[in-house]
Amino acid sequence: xxxxxxxxxxxxxxxxxxxxxxxxxxxxxxxxxxxxxxxxxxxxxxxxxxxxxxxxxxxxxxxxxxxxxxxxxxxxxxxxxxxxxxxxxxxxxxxxxxxxxxxxxxxxxxxxxxxxxxxxxxxxxxxxxxxxxxxxxxxxxxxxxxxxxxxxxxxxxxxxxxxxxxxxxxxxxxxxxxxxxxxxxxxxxxxxxxxxxxxxxxxxxxxxxxxxxxxxxxxxxxxxxxxxxxxxxxxxxxxxxxxxxxxxxxxxxxxxxxxxxxxxxxxxxxxxxxxxxxxxxxxxxxxxxxxxxxxxxxxxxxxxxxxxxxxxxxxxxxxxxxxxxxxxxxxxxxxxxxxxxxxxxxxxxxxxxxxxxxxxxxxxxxxxxxxxxxxxxxxxxxxxxxxxxxxxxxxxxxxxxxxxxxxxxxxxxxxxxxxxxxx
Numbered sequence: 001x002x003x004x005x006x007x008x009x010x011x012x013x014x015x016x017x018x019x020x021x022x023x024x025x026x027x028x029x030x031x032x033x034x035x036x037x038x039x040x041x042x043x044x045x046x047x048x049x050x051x052x053x054x055x056x057x058x059x060x061x062x063x064x065x066x067x068x069x070x071x072x073x074x075x076x077x078x079x080x081x082x083x084x085x086x087x088x089x090x091x092x093x094x095x096x097x098x099x100x101x102x103x104x105x106x107x108x109x110x111x112x113x114x115x116x117x118x119x120x121x122x123x124x125x126x127x128x129x130x131x132x133x134x135x136x137x138x139x140x141x142x143x144x145x146x147x148x149x150x151x152x153x154x155x156x157x158x159x160x161x162x163x164x165x166x167x168x169x170x171x172x173x174x175x176x177x178x179x180x181x182x183x184x185x186x187x188x189x190x191x192x193x194x195x196x197x198x199x200x201x202x203x204x205x206x207x208x209x210x211x212x213x214x215x216x217x218x219x220x221x222x223x224x225x226x227x228x229x230x231x232x233x234x235x236x237x238x239x240x241x242x243x244x245x246x247x248x249x250x251x252x253x254x255x256x257x258x259x260x261x262x263x264x265x266x267x268x269x270x271x272x273x274x275x276x277x278x279x280x281x282x283x284x285x286x287x288x289x290x291x292x293x294x295x296x297x298x299x300x301x302x303x304x305x306x307x308x309x310x311x312x313x314x315x316x317x318x319x320x321x322x323x324x325x326x327x328x329x330x331x332x333x334x335x336x337x338x339x340x341x342x343x344x345x346x347x348x349x350x351x352x353x354x355x356x357x358x359x360x361x362x363x364x365x366x367x368x369x370x371x372x373x374x375x376x377x378x379x380x381x382x383x384x385x386x387x388x389x390x391x392x393x394x395x396x397x398x399x400x401x402x403x404x405x406x407x408x409x410x411x412x413x414x415x416x417x418x419x420x421x422x423x
Contacts, residue, residue: 002028005098009034012104012300019332019405030071037075040130046166048133050174069403078268083293103298107263116230123230124259148255153189156226157262159316161198164260172217173359188221191313199318201308203365204378226313244312277304288331299327322353355389362386
């Protein structure tokens with residue numbers, strides 16, 4: 001009996017478990033290990049941050065759904081990976097042996113890289129986890145009692161810019177519904193070289209479209225921005241030009257701020273010699289396989305993907321839902337092939353597809369492939385995107401509870417966007 005252990009139970013980990021179980025059946029053992037005992041649907045956190053949804057709607061306990069599929073579940077953090085001996089050390093002190101390891105942990109949030117940032121002892125908030133989004137909601141509700149300047153954006157080294165744009169539009173919409181938008185100056189501060197860069201070098205006319213939208217809703221912006229520190233009510237930002245020269249030093253007052261941090265690999269993964277790059281992201285080949293350890297695979301935010309381009313202030317490349325879904329499918333195929341002595345030859349797509357909510361409308365971004373030059377690159381805006389994202393949340397959570405390995409993006413999201421096939 002082969003034992004496959006999956007580290008992480010998020011939008012990459014749980015689908016990996018289901019897809020492997022569907023391929024391998026009962027004769028092999030699959031164990032999912034997670035630091036928390038609940039699934040959290042991260043794409044809905046911008047809504048949670050302003051109270052448009054609740055924790056109960058976007059989370060559920062993991063164990064009963066995995067065990068229903070004969071998948072073992074351990075709700076403990078991993079403290080160490082002994083890759084040479086195929087063993088994980090758990091927080092309880094117990095050891096867990098594996099034949100194959102799949103790492104889908106997501107990132108470590110590097111708030112420590114900007115003094116004064118982050119929700120734990122800092123002065124900015126986050127929507128990178130359900131816990132953080134709930135703290136953001138509590139702070140936002142207090143802010144509404146005495147509104148003032150708002151700063152939203154992304155720190156230097158950030159790679160996931162979509163949620164920052166979403167949260168900007170959602171906060172704007174919420175404040176307008178409450179008829180207090182006139183009391184709230186809003187500034188978008190980002191390490192991107194221009195609005196709409198998205199860590200992708202732009203997608204279609206994302207620059208023009210998002211700049212226009214920001215102007216329409218009275219959001220000012222600072223790009224090529226390096227946040228150097230955050231005080232209780234003031235953010236210190238160094239603005240650069242496209243050559244990296246300092247243009248201006250800003251001291252921006254605020255009463256509420258949500259800033260996405262840079263990502264790193266989590267400590268037990270990053271500390272394995274030869275597994276990761278200097279930021280702690282897993283180095284993989286085109287088949288999602290570790291370049292050093294042939295029985296370790298990785299998918300999602302934890303994998304090493306080079307930036308699309310060099311920018312004056314560091315930015316990273318995002319790992320979008322469709323890309324993660326294709327990574328999961330490739331891993332399931334390749335582990336199954338490797339176990340049966342066949343060639344592990346499945347390759348994940350490098351296509352980027354993103355549905356971004358904008359409060360009462362939305363934008364769909366498509367970059368095929370993610371790294372230029374591209375076969376296709378476009379952005380479309382419409383109410384249908386807002387509605388599609390609501391439907392996507394409901395269906396994805398349903399799929400995780402049902403335990404199916406059905407590809408959500410290929411079957412539903414692409415068709416909603418009018419795409420029958422990606423070439």
